Amino acid sequence: MDGMLNFQVILDNFTYFMIGRFPNGPLGGLGLTMYLAVVSCILSFFGGLILGLLSLSRFAVIRYPVNLVINTVRGLPLLMVIFWMYFLLPALLGKTVPENNTVIMALTIFTSAYMSQIVRAGIEGIPKGQVEAALSTGLKHWQAMLYIVLPQGMRNMIPSFVNQFVSLIKDTSLAFIVGVSELTHVGTQINNRTMSFPTEIFIFIAAVYFVLCFTFTSFSRWLETRLTWHKAL
Amino acid sequence: MERFPVLKYHFDWSIVTSGKYFDWLVSGLKVTLEISAVGIVFAFIIGLIIAVLKMSQFRLLRWLASAYLEFFRNTPLLIQIFFWYFGSYKLLPTPVNDWLNTTNFEFAAAAIALTIYTSAFIAEDIRSGILSIPKEQMEAARSAGFSYLRSMQYIILPQAVRITVPPLVNQFLNLVKNSSLAMTIGVMELTYQARQVESYSFKGFEAFTAATVVYLGLSVTITALMDLYNKRVLNPLRR
Secondary structure, three states: OOOOOOOHHHHHOHHHHHHEOOOOOOEOHHHHHHHHHHHHHHHHHHHHHHHHHHHOOOOHHHHHHHHHHHHHHHOOOHHHHHHHHHHHHHHHHOOOOOHHHHHHHHHHHHHHHHHHHHHHHHHHOOOHHHHHHHHHOOOOHHHHHHHHHHHHHHHHHHHHHHHHHHHHHHHHHHHHHHOOOEHHHHHHHHHHHHOOOHHHHHHHHHHHHHHHHHHHHHHHHHHHHHHOOOOOO | OOOOHHHHOOOOOHHHHOHHHHHHHHHHHHHHHHHHHHHHHHHHHHHHHHHHHHOOOOHHHHHHHHHHHHHHHOOOHHHHHHHHHHHHHHOOOHHHHHHHHHOOHHHHHHHHHHHHHHHHHHHHHHHHHHHOOOHHHHHHHHHOOOOHHHHHHHHHHHHHHHHHHHHHHHHHHHHHHHHHHHHHHOOOOHHHHHHHHHHHHOOHHHHHHHHHHHHHHHHHHHHHHHHHHHHHHHOOOOO
16 A cells, blocks of 8 residues: 545646636547537437448348448447548548547447447337338338337337447547547546556546446436336237 | 549558568467456456345345446446556555566556456346346255255356356457557557557558458457357257
8 A cells, every 4th residue: 555545636637627628728528528429429329320220121232231331340449440530531531630520430430330239129129010010001111110110119229329328438538549638538648747646536537437427327227117118918 | 533642552461461560460469369368267257256246135245246337337448447557556555566566567457457347247147147047946946955055056057157158258259359458558469569560660551451350350250159159059959
């Protein structure tokens, strides 16, 4: 043991941990973490929805390549995806891309692949009879999907989406690696500056993430009990 | 062409298929597999203990197990790695610190973080595996004279482990992928080496493609083995 822990360093840098140099500079710290998580979550919700629907397409020409892409991304570490974006985006676009956008792009692609599996499971959980009934009332296949199956499936998907959001919050910590000044990066920065309080700093950051993630995990559990489908029979 | 510099990029695949850089990547793969193998073994043992504690009759033990699960599942792995690497020395007794400093500390810190993180996920998988065994099995074992622990050991766990293998394999795959985070504290695993090749040769595309192919190869192989297991062991009658 090296003596008592001293959390004064947290108090001294509290606003820096929370919002970085905002409003006099760019947003950082917890604020940026939340920004990255929320933006990537909204984008990958739509990404996951589209990929999920395409992966269930009746046409093999669509189904196979989409599944190949999904499984490729799911087989890679997020860090790899971030590095790919970091090198590929500037090369493709011919100009530098702000790190925030690189990370949002990587998180979106990565999370979309996982969200697509949730969408898929949600749709496959709806009894086939629903589609058959919809088709027999004269709806087209895409209408049956959009108006009948998806709204019912969505109900089962919501808790899993919230869980995915929790993973996303945790995953934003990897943005640190390309120099985005979110919570983890701010922590290492303050650690490098103050030198002698790594234990206190990382316990504090872990606690912040924990409070945030645990709130959403509990919310998702509550939703799960609330939204459980009450079957007629 | 001007707008798409990638089209002008000169690919040179030979640098990652032979020579010095190839050796770096191979040594990286070795470290990735080493840390994953160590991690999965210890994560399984700890996960099993936590799962059993979570189902204990004593409220305090159940509560402790839940606290462990929730805390390690709801904090980023990267922070846990940093905590063990940078911050653990203040909480550990001096002899332990001295001993750790004589070992490969980067590897040890990353292995500890990965093990604990993964064990929290494995515990839940094992628990749902155990819960899926009908409780009559336990009642029958108890009435045959087995103690609670012995019924667990001889009757419940052997059945539960069979069901738990597929999710465990999945956790192993996650562990392999998560081990890439160890590069942040200087463990020279696959991603670290890919990055290294990139900065020495400026051949980022080749280096990251090579690492990507290796990661995908690992996950495809392991998934195929798991499918085989599912067919042979879990559903032996279904062909």
